[in-house]
Amino acid sequence: MLRETPLYLRLNPADDVVIACRELEAGTNLLKEGVIVAERIPAGHKVATKAIAKDAPVHRYNQVIGFATRPIAAGAHVHVHNLEVRDFARDYAFGEVYQPTQFANPPATFQGIVRADGRVATRNYIGILSTVNCSATVAKYVAEQFRGDALKEFPNVDGVVPLVHTTGCGMGSTGEGIDILRRTLAGYARHANFAGVLIIGLGCEANQMDALVFTQGLEAGPLLSTMTIQDSGGTAKAVAEGVRRVKEMLPRANQVSRTTVPASHITVGLQCGGSDGYSGITANPALGAAVDLLVRNGGTAILSETPEIYGAEHLLTRRAVSKAVGQKIVDRIHWWEEYTAREKGEMNNNPSPGNKAGGLTTILEKSLGAVAKGGTTGLMDVYEYAKPVTAKGFVFMDTPGYDPVSATGQVAGGANLICFTTGRGSVYGCKPSPSLKLATNTPMFQRMEDDMDINCGEILDGSLSVQEAGARIFALMLETASGKPSKSEMHGFGADEFVPWQLGAVM
Amino acid sequence: MLRETPLYLRLNPADDVVIACRELEAGTNLLKEGVIVAERIPAGHKVATKAIAKDAPVHRYNQVIGFATRPIAAGAHVHVHNLEVRDFARDYAFGEVYQPTQFANPPATFQGIVRADGRVATRNYIGILSTVNCSATVAKYVAEQFRGDALKEFPNVDGVVPLVHTTGCGMGSTGEGIDILRRTLAGYARHANFAGVLIIGLGCEANQMDALVFTQGLEAGPLLSTMTIQDSGGTAKAVAEGVRRVKEMLPRANQVSRTTVPASHITVGLQCGGSDGYSGITANPALGAAVDLLVRNGGTAILSETPEIYGAEHLLTRRAVSKAVGQKIVDRIHWWEEYTAREKGEMNNNPSPGNKAGGLTTILEKSLGAVAKGGTTGLMDVYEYAKPVTAKGFVFMDTPGYDPVSATGQVAGGANLICFTTGRGSVYGCKPSPSLKLATNTPMFQRMEDDMDINCGEILDGSLSVQEAGARIFALMLETASGKPSKSEMHGFGADEFVPWQLGAVM
Numbered sequence A, B: 001m002l003r004e005t006p007l008y009l010r011l012n013p014a015d016d017v018v019i020a021c022r023e024l025e026a027g028t029n030l031l032k033e034g035v036i037v038a039e040r041i042p043a044g045h046k047v048a049t050k051a052i053a054k055d056a057p058v059h060r061y062n063q064v065i066g067f068a069t070r071p072i073a074a075g076a077h078v079h080v081h082n083l084e085v086r087d088f089a090r091d092y093a094f095g096e097v098y099q100p101t102q103f104a105n106p107p108a109t110f111q112g113i114v115r116a117d118g119r120v121a122t123r124n125y126i127g128i129l130s131t132v133n134c135s136a137t138v139a140k141y142v143a144e145q146f147r148g149d150a151l152k153e154f155p156n157v158d159g160v161v162p163l164v165h166t167t168g169c170g171m172g173s174t175g176e177g178i179d180i181l182r183r184t185l186a187g188y189a190r191h192a193n194f195a196g197v198l199i200i201g202l203g204c205e206a207n208q209m210d211a212l213v214f215t216q217g218l219e220a221g222p223l224l225s226t227m228t229i230q231d232s233g234g235t236a237k238a239v240a241e242g243v244r245r246v247k248e249m250l251p252r253a254n255q256v257s258r259t260t261v262p263a264s265h266i267t268v269g270l271q272c273g274g275s276d277g278y279s280g281i282t283a284n285p286a287l288g289a290a291v292d293l294l295v296r297n298g299g300t301a302i303l304s305e306t307p308e309i310y311g312a313e314h315l316l317t318r319r320a321v322s323k324a325v326g327q328k329i330v331d332r333i334h335w336w337e338e339y340t341a342r343e344k345g346e347m348n349n350n351p352s353p354g355n356k357a358g359g360l361t362t363i364l365e366k367s368l369g370a371v372a373k374g375g376t377t378g379l380m381d382v383y384e385y386a387k388p389v390t391a392k393g394f395v396f397m398d399t400p401g402y403d404p405v406s407a408t409g410q411v412a413g414g415a416n417l418i419c420f421t422t423g424r425g426s427v428y429g430c431k432p433s434p435s436l437k438l439a440t441n442t443p444m445f446q447r448m449e450d451d452m453d454i455n456c457g458e459i460l461d462g463s464l465s466v467q468e469a470g471a472r473i474f475a476l477m478l479e480t481a482s483g484k485p486s487k488s489e490m491h492g493f494g495a496d497e498f499v500p501w502q503l504g505a506v507m
């Protein structure tokens, strides 16, 4: 079904501008807006839909992207000649636009797996974790014994998944690096989507098993088992022992069923990777609309990728529920400034000349492309990487922008679903939490249809509004949380995408 | 066959001391040394075997470990009360003890695979590399299609190996971090042990395929193929395309045979991991003796693990063939000081109180435990991580001490064999280069016999001298290079132990 690209996109009813979907000539009638375009507007650029007074804030996706440097008439081009960031960027205005959430009643529901302690899972795996790279192969060999028909007596177990990594030794035995690794491993060990977890170590690594268990407050038991290769007596004996322990877990792991639970048990990690010029106007705002629906239904969404909001943290501090929550973002931004300085890198998220040619005017607007995934509701809390997410609603977790590292932190924090927008076409998948991939444009969706779950390019094609796309994503979130496999799950992705954030010297 | 632990060990005929294997009472007769022990010597500590003048250097494993602070009589305990480092540690004495190698004539030989360009392989794999974590799973899926019976028509192909990693994006597109990653990937892409290599990218990663190929001077062709998932149109099509390309390589890859070639075509990477109190007196000196044999037969051995020789780089600078080569080590040491300072870590390889109680007196002696793997011949060149090793003889490559990262750099540099000493019991294995594991003690060897290739603990048991153990290791090097599988190869290790050194901020 071919449709013509619409003339423009309205991202939010409260916006002062709409986005030209193709070059607009002076005199073009933006019918639904009741506005006549006053001058030539390049594709991707902004048109004012009402008169904006000098010094007034300009909103896109219901967030401030800058201030008018002179009066702007309805129909005028809004760009660097009449829009700038100003003091906004020096004023965190903590909580200034925070609004309590209007909750849906009754809330949406899904079919979840309720654990003995009341936590709700969206999948039911057994996980094999490694303390160190030195035990990675043994962990994989244990899991390999449960491929094929090995689980046919345990139809409620989704699989036995090895999640291994490259660090765990050659690192300080105290400090930020090992703290983050331990938090990440513990977050997975505790994840509701694992019915049982076996952690395998070598024995002499810096990331000692006892210290991992003790510092993270893990409790070994029938469904959380630990062992080392050196204690077992080498590879063959360790694999045999690991297989034995997993076999012991299987009957209990299989004793689950899905029941109707409220959407408040969904925690979704928001990701974008391989973004393109459409990310900020299709998939990211659509995902944001879905997040607003999820939050109104009691659920939780985690925005991350700190380097991609750098310089526009003000977009989030204003939405904070309290000054203390807003300040946590500012603190993490300062941490990043120090980190990149010592790594001889640089934090710089300013629009490039290419960004500006494409219609992005200010750093706020550029970052809004990433922030839009988080919708518009209040920011309820801020977490360091891989820390347990306990608040409900929209929250932020500090992570790098690099997809597998960012998502690993979110899942460690409890995300039981990932929503991942992509323009260039990522094939990312996750375990133990399913990951939905949202295409920003139709050509890529069609080219990579076996990897994409939803085509947000339809927004640009004119067959779907941002709000409609958001509703479709929210519906698929509920279905996926209820057990419907995502495209990446059908392919089997997820074992090699577990990448804990590596910080500190490799010694 | 039970033997009694010998009284003491002589590590090198030129040494001024021997090592007590158990506590020695005053009056004990060290028969072969013609020395009577003058006072109680704890196990692991040193006894002088001749009179040492005040200020004279004291040698262990034919290397200076310090200077006598007073006259030391034959039979006396040598430790902190009469031995110290002094000016030695401030004088690199470049080349002072360098001696040209006395080559064996004729040299030892092995059965190697001679490539069209004259390089010699010890194994014959096809490799599947990924530019970025985002293509890791597709790389693995391609390789999985060649498990089981899939290669039965190609009996000379040892396997199709996926070597994937966790980085390649969320990093600067220039700088030290990506330089090292590209060098590492290119070193593997060029490795003689790969008959053919397929490199798979996602498409939008920082580590762009074109830049990888161009900056590293790689030449695509029938046996070096590149592709991206985005160009292929997603996971399923990329896997199919990758399988097709590997199938095209197989007939040519199978056209190999082994012929007799000189040992000069062996390049061995030296590793130790999970070291213990015996490493420095059994497996490491034994490996050093084997390296001396390899070097005299024209081969190359790469010592690495810079943090473990820190503070005792003087042991190497004195052996350097030239001041320029010695200076390269000093430069890398300064790089490490800067690196660990910015990572809030610390370079400190001084003997701890526990080390001293165990008999290690000076930082030179402690580091000698690691350096001993490198034997006693001249240091012919020094390389940065993953750079191609072109010199013959004993060389140094700057790497972290962390085993998988260190060995990955050595293999990227061309190592076609790894020799790995271990006391606690590592199960490390490598692809595409076989890895031999040398146990430092008999109890661990017996406990983990399916992972250990040689028991250097026999040196302590009295059934083997250091030189005899070295000859045994050298013989097994030749056999393994000729195709005999190592223990870790029988287990199938190596795909998850490919860990390029990650430097720089994760963004």
Ligand SMILES: [Ca+2]
Pocket: A272, A273, A274, A275, A305, A308, A401
């Ligand atoms: Ca991104």
Ligand SMILES: [Ca+2]
Pocket: A271, A272, A273, A274, A305, A401, A402, A403, A406
């Ligand atoms: Ca990202």
Ligand SMILES: [Ca+2]
Pocket: A164, A165, A166, A495, A496, A498, B166
């Ligand atoms: Ca991995």
Ligand SMILES: [Ca+2]
Pocket: B272, B273, B274, B275, B305, B308, B401
């Ligand atoms: Ca070591």
Ligand SMILES: [Ca+2]
Pocket: B271, B272, B273, B274, B305, B401, B402, B403, B406
């Ligand atoms: Ca090591």
